[in-house]
Amino acid sequence: MIPWETLNPEQREAVEAWNEALLVMAPVGTGKTNVLALRAAHAVEQGVAPSSILCLSFTNKAAREVKDRLARHLGRRGGEVTAKTFHGLCAQILRVEAPAVGWDRDFLIYDEEDCRSILGEVARRANIKPPDEERDSFEFLLFDAAARARLSEFDDAVPRTPQQVFDACLRDSRASFLQYRGGLMFKPLLAEYVHALRECHAVDFADLIAGVNRLFKENPEVLERWQAKFSWIQVDEIQDTNRGEYRPLSLLAARHRRLSLFGDIDQTIYQWRGSVPLEILAEYKSAFAPVHEMRFTRNYRSTRRILEACERLIRACPGALTKSIVPQQAEEGEPLRVYEADDTRDEARWIRDQVETLVEQQGVKLGEIAVLTRSNFTSRELSRNFTALGLPHLQVDQFKFFQRAEIKETLAHLRLLLNPHDANSLMRFLKTPPKGIGEATIEALAGAPRQAGLKPADLLTPSTFETGDPFRPLMEAARAGRVVVFDIETTGLSIGDDEIVEIAAARCDGSSVLAQFHAYLKPSRPVGDSEPIHHLSDEFLAREGRDPAHVLREFEAFCEGCVLAGHNVALFDVPMVRSVCARLGLPAWEARQVFDTLDITRRFHRLPRYKLGEICSRLGLKSIPTHRADADVAATVELLQVLLPQLEAGAMARVGAVKQYGARFKPLADRLEQWRTFMLTERPFELLERILHESGLIKHYERDPADAPRREHLDELLTLFQRFDDPSMQPMDALIHVLSVASLGKEIDGQAIDEDKVLLLTVHQAKGLEFDTVFIAGAADGEFPNRRSVKEGLEDEEHRLFYVAVSRAKRRLYFSFPVIGGWGRQQMPSRYLRMVMPGRA
Numbered sequence: 025m026i027p028w029e030t031l032n033p034e035q036r037e038a039v040e041a042w043n044e045a046l047l048v049m050a051p052v053g054t055g056k057t058n059v060l061a062l063r064a065a066h067a068v069e070q071g072v073a074p075s076s077i078l079c080l081s082f083t084n085k086a087a088r089e090v091k092d093r094l095a096r097h098l099g100r101r102g103g104e105v106t107a108k109t110f111h112g113l114c115a116q117i118l119r120v121e122a123p124a125v126g127w128d129r130d131f132l133i134y135d136e137e138d139c140r141s142i143l144g145e146v147a148r149r150a151n152i153k154p155p156d157e158e159r160d161s162f163e164f165l166l167f168d169a170a171a172r173a174r175l176s177e178f179d180d181a182v183p184r185t186p187q188q189v190f191d192a193c194l195r196d197s198r199a200s201f202l203q204y205r206g207g208l209m210f211k212p213l214l215a216e217y218v219h220a221l222r223e224c225h226a227v228d229f230a231d232l233i234a235g236v237n238r239l240f241k242e243n244p245e246v247l248e249r250w251q252a253k254f255s256w257i258q259v260d261e262i263q264d265t266n267r268g269e270y271r272p273l274s275l276l277a278a279r280h281r282r283l284s285l286f287g288d289i290d291q292t293i294y295q296w297r298g299s300v301p302l303e304i305l306a307e308y309k310s311a312f313a314p315v316h317e318m319r320f321t322r323n324y325r326s327t328r329r330i331l332e333a334c335e336r337l338i339r340a341c342p343g344a345l346t347k348s349i350v351p352q353q354a355e356e357g358e359p360l361r362v363y364e365a366d367d368t369r370d371e372a373r374w375i376r377d378q379v380e381t382l383v384e385q386q387g388v389k390l391g392e393i394a395v396l397t398r399s400n401f402t403s404r405e406l407s408r409n410f411t412a413l414g415l416p417h418l419q420v421d422q423f424k425f426f427q428r429a430e431i432k433e434t435l436a437h438l439r440l441l442l443n444p445h446d447a448n449s450l451m452r453f454l455k456t457p458p459k460g461i462g463e464a465t466i467e468a469l470a471g472a473p474r475q476a477g478l479k480p481a482d483l484l485t486p487s488t489f490e491t492g493d494p495f496r497p498l499m500e501a502a503r504a505g506r507v508v509v510f511d512i513e514t515t516g517l518s519i520g521d522d523e524i525v526e527i528a529a530a531r532c533d534g535s536s537v538l539a540q541f542h543a544y545l546k547p548s549r550p551v552g553d554s555e556p557i558h559h560l561s562d563e564f565l566a567r568e569g570r571d572p573a574h575v576l577r578e579f580e581a582f583c584e585g586c587v588l589a590g591h592n593v594a595l596f597d598v599p600m601v602r603s604v605c606a607r608l609g610l611p612a613w614e615a616r617q618v619f620d621t622l623d624i625t626r627r628f629h630r631l632p633r634y635k636l637g638e639i640c641s642r643l644g645l646k647s648i649p650t651h652r653a654d655a656d657v658a659a660t661v662e663l664l665q666v667l668l669p670q671l672e673a674g675a676m677a678r679v680g681a682v683k684q685y686g687a688r689f690k691p692l693a694d695r696l697e698q699w700r701t702f703m704l705t706e707r708p709f710e711l712l713e714r715i716l717h718e719s720g721l722i723k724h725y726e727r728d729p730a731d732a733p734r735r736e737h738l739d740e741l742l743t744l745f746q747r748f749d750d751p752s753m754q755p756m757d758a759l760i761h762v763l764s765v766a767s768l769g770k771e772i773d774g775q776a777i778d779e780d781k782v783l784l785l786t787v788h789q790a791k792g793l794e795f796d797t798v799f800i801a802g803a804a805d806g807e808f809p810n811r812r813s814v815k816e817g818l819e820d821e822e823h824r825l826f827y828v829a830v831s832r833a834k835r836r837l838y839f840s841f842p843v844i845g846g847w848g849r850q851q852m853p854s855r856y857l858r859m860v861m862p863g864r865a
């Protein structure tokens with residue numbers, strides 16, 4: 025039920041316009057988030073299927089809030105709405121469509137640190153070695169350029185070449201890097217980097233955005249399917265969106281034309297990252313005309329005094345749209361205050377004193393107080409001082425939770441279970457707690473055997489030790505004409521619920537097809553959204569489909585004594601057949617070995633992309649895959665026949681390496697295999713708890729009393745795993761979901777807001793939040809506005825950032841700055857203070 029009585033007329037108008045393309049531009053604190061959730065709930069009440077609704081937010085925290093509110097209004101049906109961040113949506117789509125972009129279905133999302141370490145390695149291999157003191161900023165430069173270069177096609181009005189992007193990043197970089205000006209060929213470096221990522225079955229953030237853009241651009245039938253899935257879309261914080269993010273959303277909505285945007289141009293604070301709100305809004309209004317445009321004006325958040333400050337500040341900002349903000353509260357509120365501190369320590373002491381007074385005299389809770397800063401640097405300085413002064417606080421930057429070594433080391437264990445190819449996690453797993461396998465061994469493993477098609481991951485697979493060479497069963501079966509290549513089509517992607525509608529298979533040897541198998545199966549559920557993928561309709565299957573149990577028994581007989589192979593089958597097709605067999609009470613396929621031609625191709629061929637069709641054309645094969653099971657099987661057979669001689673040629677080297685390293689790796693492989701079985705039945709937090717104990721991680725962090733905070737972080741990780749768990753998912757799917765939140769999460773997402781601690785965070789991190797009391801520290805010219813941003817022509821963005829900071833406060837707003845800043849520099853009050861408090865000058 026919609027609580028209409030709590031809504032003001034403008035909020036009500038927005039909710040009532042549930043069936044239109046709606047654009048809500050609304051100043052700070054006017055209730056956008058709440059209206060967004062209620063509007064989706066109302067759409068469901070009006071008959072829109074909850075599963076067709078997509079709500080996008082800027083942080084996971086905001087997305088969770090939308091979900092919670094929907095659950096409150098809609099009950100169980102609220103859970104069917106997709107509420108995510110944009111990156112989360114890309115990951116969801118690409119996991120389903122992995123074959124269409126040539127990615128592995130089990131792809132991991134690497135965070136900035138993982139990507140930078142790969143880039144550093146790739147650069148070293150190319151003999152690019154910046155001096156030690158520049159290495160960090162050089163890796164960042166490469167990371168930034170690598171992202172921009174891949175997104176240029178979608179982000180820039182005029183696309184640039186990778187070299188142009190790199191040269192521009194180099195020009196803008198603060199460090200000198202003189203030696204690289206005009207001398208570094210960026211394109212091959214970028215290609216190496218992307219290849220290294222894919223070898224780990226990994227992607228980065230830029231891949232997610234570029235991947236979805238390319239997917240929709242090149243595969244109209246795929247786009248059509250997602251258009252049918254999400255027919256009702258609304259997006260929050262549109263002002264901080266760039267073209268590469270907006271475009272796929274507008275494509276998704278092109279058919280149903282129900283795309284609604286919420287935001288506030290005057291809170292644009294990510295222009296430096298390429299957000300172009302005005303252009304996007306103009307594009308939106310013309311593409312989705314007629315757009316119902318409206319503004320919210322009433323602020324429910326702040327006292328009149330704070331709102332007056334907000335209004336004065338934003339009116340003075342060139343180009344701002346907000347002319348007035350109507351206060352809903354009658355309360356005048358306390359006067360704003362400024363403290364000119366002697367230095368940072370004095371500033372921290374003053375804040376501590378004010379906080380103590382508020383707590384003792386006015387009963388304010390520590391968790392309702394926030395200290396906002398422009399830079400991470402000031403935040404860290406204050407944190408050091410607060411610690412010395414005994415003020416309980418939580419610094420969000422320092423709390424880059426998922427970046428902490430102990431968290432990464434722990435998560436590496438889980439990631440490795442899902443994806444043994446993840447080289448970064450493998451290294452972390454081997455090092456902590458130490459597994460007795462040193463750098464030299466790993467270096468050696470990453471060298472020669474690789475050309476023979478061996479990866480370190482093979483040594484963590486128990487079957488490798490039974491055969492002495494991971495590919496021996498495949499080669500032997502091929503010689504005996506006992507390889508079955510197969511492909512299936514299904515009613516959908518849920519392994520536990522969906523059904524198989526077509527099986528195609530071919531038994532072959534190294535040069536020819538010896539027998540074929542093909543059958544349609546009659547499903548007990550409609551094909552639904554999957555029909556456009558395989559073009560098999562319910563009517564056709566009702567007519568041609570046979571009893572699934574019979575077909576699967578025949579298929580089992582066809583595969584008798586054979587080894588199986590397929591393209592990108594390891595993570596979907598095989599578990600799907602197992603699940604359907606189990607549901608039908610047929611003997612499971614547990615013991616069958618399956619070889620994936622996507623994995624093998626990648627070991628021997630360096631290609632820009634690994635979609636089956638692209639592999640076939642690059643390697644000059646005759647077969648053309650068509651997304652029909654039998655055509656794909658024919659293409660895969662031909663591909664396998666090209667790969668087999670290469671596998672044969674590397675056999676000796678692989679056997680040698682397995683012999684040499686086997687004894688040390690086998691116990692680890694067995695342990696991982698055991699955890700993999702628990703992964704199928706235990707909830708993510710239960711599995712995490714098991715691994716923490718059985719891996720020796722807990723013991724490792726208990727050895728040194730100085731490690732006590734690390735232990736606490738591991739406990740927090742367990743709590744977060746419980747919080748992020750989605751009980752409606754199967755345990756393994758839930759684990760994939762939890763790990764993707766961990767890698768896509770912004771700093772604030774990992775935050776267990778603590779009632780007993782003041783929150784210390786940057787203004788960027790405070791976006792969308794509100795607090796009873798706000799301190800804006802470091803409010804000095806040069807710091808806020810930031811000197812460098814002003815120099816780069818981004819002064820208006822600094823102005824808006826100050827506006828965002830000021831508008832987070834509900835009841836009290838304090839400013840402070842040290843007269844003597846860093847490096848003993850004399851500081852003047854921020855120019856914005858004069859606007860906020862004109863009488864003060």
Ligand SMILES: Nc1ncnc2c1ncn2[C@@H]1O[C@H](COP(=O)(O)OP(=O)(O)OP(=O)(O)O)[C@@H](O)[C@H]1O
Nearest residue numbers: 030031032051052053054055056057058324325792
């Ligand atoms: N109709 C209403 N009645 C009472 N309180 C409301 C109403 N609408 C919004 N609020 C309250 O006003 C505050 C601000 O709302 P919300 O955070 O949704 O605003 P917003 O527009 O998203 O803000 P911002 O853009 O500044 O982040 C919240 O505390 C919310 O509960």
